[in-house]
Amino acid sequence: MNLLKAAHYIQKVRRNASHLLILNNGNTLCGSPDSDFIAAQKNSRNPVIDVMNHIGYDASGISYEDFAHGPRLFNQAEAMAQFPFLCANILHSRTKEAFFNTPYIIKQVGGMKVGILGMTATQAFREHYSDDFYMEKTVDAARRWIRYMREKENPDFVIVMYYGDIASISAREKMRRATEGVDLMLSNSGLNEVIDGTGHVNLPHDISELSHIQVQFRQRTTTYELVDYHAEAIQLKGFMEDHWLQDELYYIEQEFKKTSTD
Helix, strand or coil, rough: HHHHHHHHHHHHCCCCCCCCEEEEECCCCCCCHHHHHHHHHHHCCCCCHHHHHCCCCCCEECCCHHHHCCCHHHHHHHHHHCCCEEECEEECCCCCCCCCCCCCEEEECEEEEEEEEEEEHHHHHHHHHHEEEEEEHHHHHHHHHHHHHHHHHHEEEEEEEEEEHHHCCCHHHHHHHHHHCCCCCEECCCCCCCEEEEEEEECCCCEEEEEEEEEEEEECCEEEEEEEEEEECCCCCCHHCCCHHHHHHHHHHHHHHHHCCC
C-alpha cells in the first residue's frame, strides 16, 4: 500500500524538519485496487483515512475521482478525517454557498500565517453531479476566496491546491487573474516555474509519488520574504511501509490479498 510507504517517508522527514505541512491534492479515496476493495466492504471505517490521520495530514483537496464509488464513501471519509477537505468552487446547487464549509484554512508555521485554499477542475463534476453541486468558474472562485482570505486573515503566504490543469484555464490573462495573490500553486498542470510572481509546482496524479517542496523565507520586521523554493518528486517504490501501520492494518491487508487472488 503506497500510503504506508508515504507514511514511512513523511515520518523520516518529520524527524529532521521543524516546520512541516502535509497536503493531499485529491484522488486518494478511489482509483486503486486498495480503494476499490475498501469501497466494496461497506465498513464504518475507511483505512485510508485512518492512515492519513496517523500521518497527520493538514488538509486535502477534492477530485472528481474521489466520488467514483458514490457520495457514501466520500461522506464517510470526510466524517472520519481529522483534517478538512477544501474546495472553493463546489457549491450547494440551491444556496450557492461553499458545499464543504469554509474552503480554506490558516496554519501557524513557526511565526508565519499560511493560508491554504482548495479548488478542483469543474468539467467532470458538471457532467456527473450537476444535480448535487453547482460548479463555480475556477477564476471567479479563486479571485473571490483569495481576496476574502487576504482581507480577513492577512496571511504571510498563500498556497492553492488545484486538482486539475491550471494551464487549461487557457488565456494567460485568465491564469494571471486566477493566481493573483497566490504565492504557491500546486496543480496537475505540468508547470514547474514562476509565472507572474506565483510559483507553480506540478503534483503527481496518484500516491505512487510524493512531491516534497522545501520553502525558504527571510524574516523582516513585520513580514516574511520568500527567498526560494525547491520541489522534488519522491518515488515511493523504493521505500518500506510504516511498520506500526502494517500491524494496524494486518487483517484488512490479508483479506485484500485473499480477495485479489480469488
